[in-house]
Amino acid sequence: MSHVEIRNVSKQFGAIKVMHDLELAIENGEFCALLGPSGCGKSTLLRMIAGLETVTAGTIHIAGREVTDVAPDRRGIAMVFQSYALYPHMTVRQNIGFSL
Numbered sequence: 001m002s003h004v005e006i007r008n009v010s011k012q013f014g015a016i017k018v019m020h021d022l023e024l025a026i027e028n029g030e031f032c033a034l035l036g037p038s039g040c041g042k043s044t045l046l047r048m049i050a051g052l053e054t055v056t057a058g059t060i061h062i063a064g065r066e067v068t069d070v071a072p073d074r075r076g077i078a079m080v081f082q083s084y085a086l087y088p089h090m091t092v093r094q095n096i097g098f099s100l
C-alpha cells in the first residue's frame, strides 16, 4: 500500500461526531491494524480512505497526493468490506483487484 496520511480528520453523521481530529501515518509497506470496540469508527475510517465516505473535516493523502475529494476509482486503492459485499466465487486477491 502507498504511504497513507490522515490529517486532522473528523467525521460527523448528522449531529453525532464519531471521529475527532484523527492523525495517522501509515508508511509504505507497513502493516497497520485498527483495533477498538464496536462502533469506534474503524470501518468509517477505511471507507473514508477508500473514498466511499466523505470526511467532515481534515484531509487524506495517499502517496503524497491529497485525495480527500478524489473519486474512489481515482485513488488507486481498494478495500475488502467487513461483510456481505464480497464476491464469494473470487479469491481475496480477485475481490480487491476487481474494484481497482
Ligand SMILES: Nc1ncnc2c1ncn2[C@@H]1O[C@H](COP(=O)(O)OP(=O)(O)OP(=O)(O)O)[C@@H](O)[C@H]1O
Residues within 6 Å of the ligand: 013, 018, 036, 037, 038, 039, 040, 041, 042, 043, 044, 045, 082
Ligand atoms: N451511515 C451512517 N449513518 C449514521 N451513523 C453511522 C453511519 N455509519 C456509521 N455510523 C456510526 O458511526 C460509528 C462508527 O461506526 P463504524 O461502523 O465505523 O464502527 P466500527 O469500529 O467499524 O464497528 P464494528 O467493530 O462493529 O465493525 C457508529 O456509532 C455507527 O453507528
Ligand SMILES: [Mg+2]
Residues within 6 Å of the ligand: 042, 043, 044, 082
Ligand atoms: Mg466495522
